[in-house]
Amino acid sequence: MRNSSDVKRGWATSRRLPIVLGTLVLIAGMTFGVLVRWGTRWTIPLSPASGDRYELLAQWGGVGLPSGPFERPIGIAVTPGGDLYVTDARRRVIHLSAAGDIIGEWGREGDGPGEFSNPVGVAVAPDGSVFVSDYDQDRIQKFTSDGRFLLAFGSSGSQPGQFDAPAGLAVDAAGFVYVADFYNHRVQKFRPDGTFQGIVGHPGRIGDGALHYPTGVHVTSDGQLLVADAYNYQLQWFDREGRPIRRIGYHLFWLWPRPVSSRRGFNVPTGAAVGPGGFVHVADSGNHRLVMLSEKGEYLADWTIPDAHPSVYSPEKVAVSPDGSTVYATDLAANRILVLNVIRPHRSPGRRGR
Amino acid sequence: MNSMKKITVALLLVVTAAPVVLAQIDKVTVRVDGLSCPFCAYGLQKQLKRVPGVKGVKIYVDRGRAELTVAEGESVDFSAIEDAIKKGGYTPRDIWMEATGRIEQWNGQPALVIPENDVKFLLAENDHLRKLNDALSGQKDRSVFIAGKLEKQNPRGHHGHPYTLIIERFELVN
Numbered sequence: 311m312r313n314s315s316d317v318k319r320g321w322a323t324s325r326r327l328p329i330v331l332g333t334l335v336l337i338a339g340m341t342f343g344v345l346v347r348w349g350t351r352w353t354i355p356l357s358p359a360s361g362d363r364y365e366l367l368a369q370w371g372g373v374g375l376p377s378g379p380f381e382r383p384i385g386i387a388v389t390p391g392g393d394l395y396v397t398d399a400r401r402r403v404i405h406l407s408a409a410g411d412i413i414g415e416w417g418r419e420g421d422g423p424g425e426f427s428n429p430v431g432v433a434v435a436p437d438g439s440v441f442v443s444d445y446d447q448d449r450i451q452k453f454t455s456d457g458r459f460l461l462a463f464g465s466s467g468s469q470p471g472q473f474d475a476p477a478g479l480a481v482d483a484a485g486f487v488y489v490a491d492f493y494n495h496r497v498q499k500f501r502p503d504g505t506f507q508g509i510v511g512h513p514g515r516i517g518d519g520a521l522h523y524p525t526g527v528h529v530t531s532d533g534q535l536l537v538a539d540a541y542n543y544q545l546q547w548f549d550r551e552g553r554p555i556r557r558i559g560y561h562l563f564w565l566w567p568r569p570v571s572s573r574r575g576f577n578v579p580t581g582a583a584v585g586p587g588g589f590v591h592v593a594d595s596g597n598h599r600l601v602m603l604s605e606k607g608e609y610l611a612d613w614t615i616p617d618a619h620p621s622v623y624s625p626e627k628v629a630v631s632p633d634g635s636t637v638y639a640t641d642l643a644a645n646r647i648l649v650l651n652v653i654r655p656h657r658s659p660g661r662r663g664r
Numbered sequence: 665m666n667s668m669k670k671i672t673v674a675l676l677l678v679v680t681a682a683p684v685v686l687a688q689i690d691k692v693t694v695r696v697d698g699l700s701c702p703f704c705a706y707g708l709q710k711q712l713k714r715v716p717g718v719k720g721v722k723i724y725v726d727r728g729r730a731e732l733t734v735a736e737g738e739s740v741d742f743s744a745i746e747d748a749i750k751k752g753g754y755t756p757r758d759i760w761m762e763a764t765g766r767i768e769q770w771n772g773q774p775a776l777v778i779p780e781n782d783v784k785f786l787l788a789e790n791d792h793l794r795k796l797n798d799a800l801s802g803q804k805d806r807s808v809f810i811a812g813k814l815e816k817q818n819p820r821g822h823h824g825h826p827y828t829l830i831i832e833r834f835e836l837v838n
Binding site: 382384428430446447475477492493523525527542575578580595596619621622624642643 | 684700701703704706707710713724726727728777
């Protein structure tokens with residue numbers, strides 16, 4: 311039988327219970343709020359060189375091109391001489407001078423030699439030949455510098471040598487071709503004659519070497535492979551043997567890649583290029599901006615497209631002039647090429663900084 | 665003049681056992697969420713191009729729409745379209761279509777029937793349907809162009825047919 315003391319204790323307990331529960335919930339929430347901010351982030355130098363920035367120099371709409379102005383330009387590559395090649399939705403490759411003047415163009419709709427369904431990637435080999443990836447046809451075509459067809463390789467599938475939406479391309483100093491194989495979540499390496507050489511990376515979200523919808527590749531001057539691992543929201547470097555070296559991006563709890571904005575990381579980085587001196591330029595498409603990183607991956611600067619289309623990720627790809635002073639980016643959403651100066655007041659972009 | 669053919673209406677009884685086959689239609693438009701990344705959008709386009717009967721695909725990244733045109737004389741498997749969208753990593757949301765056919769009564773309900781195929785779409789009650797019925801008064805064999813939104817219904821509630829067409833506009837054709 312309950313007495314008055316029991317009643318008093320019960321009443322006190324029932325009164326404290328919601329307070330205790332509420333406090334626990336509050337503590338848990340605060341803890342979680344702190345923990346979710348833990349993870350990797352870009353290193354921001356304590357004393358970043360002042361004045362590092364991009365300056366918009368020009369926007370090229372492709373007016374005057376034989377087949378019409380740019381229509382959703384996406385792939386871009388720079389030659390050692392400073393020329394550019396661009397691919398767009400008119401199913402063509404456009405060859406431009408460093409000043410944006412038309413040198414030539416080739417391509418039409420179809421699945422024969424020199425024909426395209428969706429050319430999205432382009433790269434220039436040391437001998438001047440041009441490789442173009444076709445996202446829909448799952449093949450790579452090789453051309454001379456003026457567009458004469460040389461060879462094609464690839465077919466649809468997931469076996470070595472096959473593709474499922476080949477995206478970005480890169481060619482190293484020896485002429486080996488690297489292909490970002492989007493839906494197969496890997497990068498494939500081919501010999502200059504198009505025969506299969508190897509695979510870099512593996513499908514996954516966590517850990518070194520894991521790729522998730524990679525869209526871009528670039529080979530650095532010292533032979534490292536830089537991959538724009540778009541939906542792991544990071545860049546990854548691999549050595550000449552295909553072993554992962556490092557990654558840059560934001561990782562929740564240092565593990566789970568997450569899209570972010572501001573100066574913490576990326577949101578769908580679809581392209582990256584390294585200029586002389588090792589400075590990295592990133593097409594951070596989901597954030598509608600270009601990002602400049604040091605060779606070590608330290609944040610240096612970023613530039614946001616001022617009139618970016620809010621619903622379309624852009625820019626897609628980025629390329630750097632041979633001297634590193636100019637960056638070109640394909641702004642698919644606005645049907646234009648953005649041309650930006652790389653301003654580093656205290657250092658020359660073409661030489662390593664002291 | 666050719667005599668009128670008797671239209672054979674075959675009811676698709678079990679949605680899961682048999683694919684829903686769209687008859688001759690002109691266009692299907694699907695709204696897809698998250699269509700912001702061009703690489704993903706191109707991937708979706710690639711998947712949809714592979715659906716038998718699809719003549720062309722346009723992806724409007726800025727509007728989040730995929731627009732499919734159907735080859736003349738061909739039919740399209742609607743479940744294949746949905747599967748292709750899912751394979752591309754997206755979820756199909758709203759679906760619209762444009763088709764030309766005739767209006768017939770089926771189990772007391774109006775339905776759009778396309779003569780060359782044995783598929784129909786039940787028509788939802790709305791002002792456009794009422795206006796269409798008025799316009800067709802005395803012209804029951806007249807062809808009609810209809811543009812509208814498809815809604816997936818409980819197959820059991822519609823005798824196995826999963827889609828109801830909500831007319832948004834129509835036009836009598838010769």
